[in-house]
Amino acid sequence: MSWKPGVYWQTMRWRHENFGIRFQKLGSNSRPRVRATVFAKKEPSNSALEEIVEELQWRFDLNSTGIPRFVRRFSGDKYLGPAIRRRFGMRLKSGYSLYEYLVITVMLQNTMVRRSVSMLQALFERFGQRLVFDGQELWAFWDRERIHQASEEELRSLKLGYRAKTLKRQADQFLEGVIDEAELRRIRDRSLLAESLDGIYGAGPQSAWYMASEMFHFYDALDYVSPWEGKIVGRVLFGRNASVRKIQDFLTKRYGEFRLLAFSYLLIDVFWQHRETPLRWLSQLVRR
DNA sequence: CGGCAGGTGCGGA
DNA sequence: TCCGCACCTGCC
Numbered sequence: 059m060s061w062k063p064g065v066y067w068q069t070m071r072w073r074h075e076n077f078g079i080r081f082q083k084l085g086s087n088s089r090p091r092v093r094a095t096v097f098a099k100k101e102p103s104n105s106a107l108e109e110i111v112e113e114l115q116w117r118f119d120l121n122s123t124g125i126p127r128f129v130r131r132f133s134g135d136k137y138l139g140p141a142i143r144r145r146f147g148m149r150l151k152s153g154y155s156l157y158e159y160l161v162i163t164v165m166l167q168n169t170m171v172r173r174s175v176s177m178l179q180a181l182f183e184r185f186g187q188r189l190v191f192d193g194q195e196l197w198a199f200w201d202r203e204r205i206h207q208a209s210e211e212e213l214r215s216l217k218l219g220y221r222a223k224t225l226k227r228q229a230d231q232f233l234e235g236v237i238d239e240a241e242l243r244r245i246r247d248r249s250l251l252a253e254s255l256d257g258i259y260g261a262g263p264q265s266a267w268y269m270a271s272e273m274f275h276f277y278d279a280l281d282y283v284s285p286w287e288g289k290i291v292g293r294v295l296f297g298r299n300a301s302v303r304k305i306q307d308f309l310t311k312r313y314g315e316f317r318l319l320a321f322s323y324l325l326i327d328v329f330w331q332h333r334e335t336p337l338r339w340l341s342q343l344v345r346r
Numbered sequence: 347c348g349g350c351a352g353g354t355g356c357g358g359a
Numbered sequence: 360t361c362c363g364c365a366c367c368t369g370c371c
Contacts, residue, residue, distance in 0.1 A: 167353045173369060219367020224354085262354045286352050345352075 059153060060194055068153045069189050069198035072110055076198045077102075078191030079114065079153075087146055092120065097191035116243075118151045119275045125149050128277070128316045137295060138313075138320055141327035150272045150322055156239040157232055158199045159273055160258065163265045164224050170345065180216040205229035224260035231259060248276040277319040280306055287325060289343055294324050 059068035078097030085091035185200035213222035255266035270279040292300035
């Protein structure tokens with residue numbers, strides 16, 4: 059994906075075909091609108107187009123009332139107000155499918171950003187496709203079948219290490235129907251969902267809870283907080299280190315059904331502030 | 347060099 | 360249920 063203020067691009071692999079997607083910000087904060095443009099090699103049918111739009115609406119959570127209610131209720135809040143104003147309309151999302159999200163997740167595990175990037179790059183060069191559209195050049199994902207057919211040895215030659223096995227097992231689980239994204243979307247109980255996601259080979263508690271919020275839009279999925287995130291949010295809320303438990307209790311009491319969203323807004327907002335003007339305390343907590 | 351990395355699976359207590 | 364350990368690879 060790529061991005062500049064007011065515009066966002068990404069690729070989309072949908073039913074074995076590649077598409078380019080552009081989102082543009084329209085309207086105002088009181089009447090926000092997004093325009094989506096779909097780029098394709100040959101003109102898609104109306105029904106295909108409808109499917110793609112519907113899928114994007116789900117992925118970016120554009121139809122639910124969750125974010126608007128959150129924004130309305132807490133824009134005057136002492137802790138969240140500034141974050142909500144600075145990141146107006148921001149949502150937790152994954153522009154990619156569950157399968158694609160898992161690929162990224164596995165490449166991020168137990169290593170540093172630099173290596174994750176090089177592993178993903180190698181995978182895209184071997185299995186993906188470079189799409190040129192709207193002045194952008196972006197990689198599109200591959201179909202799970204490609205990984206199923208590849209040998210573990212071939213994947214290891216891309217320097218994935220033990221992740222090669224995970225990648226293959228996940229592709230197989232999708233093909234066997236053990237992992238079914240549509241079915242998972244129908245689960246309305248967040249603990250049940252997290253349990254199912256945790257059952258995916260290569261996904262543990264950390265990934266499961268990330269997915270519950272980013273992919274499935276559970277804005278109360280604050281059951282698991284990693285230590286490094288806890289340190290940062292503790293600092294933002296209380297000006298000092300606080301236990302994960304204390305942070306969870308505080309956010310639950312204050313923000314209820316939106317506790318995870320509150321947590322994420324605070325965390326993401328501080329990272330963007332840091333990007334604009336580096337914060338020394340955050341640099342000390344963050345690795346590269 | 348050896349330890350370690352925004353994690354997870356596995357085996358054993 | 361809760362620990363401790365191994366895991367590919369490349370960086371520090």
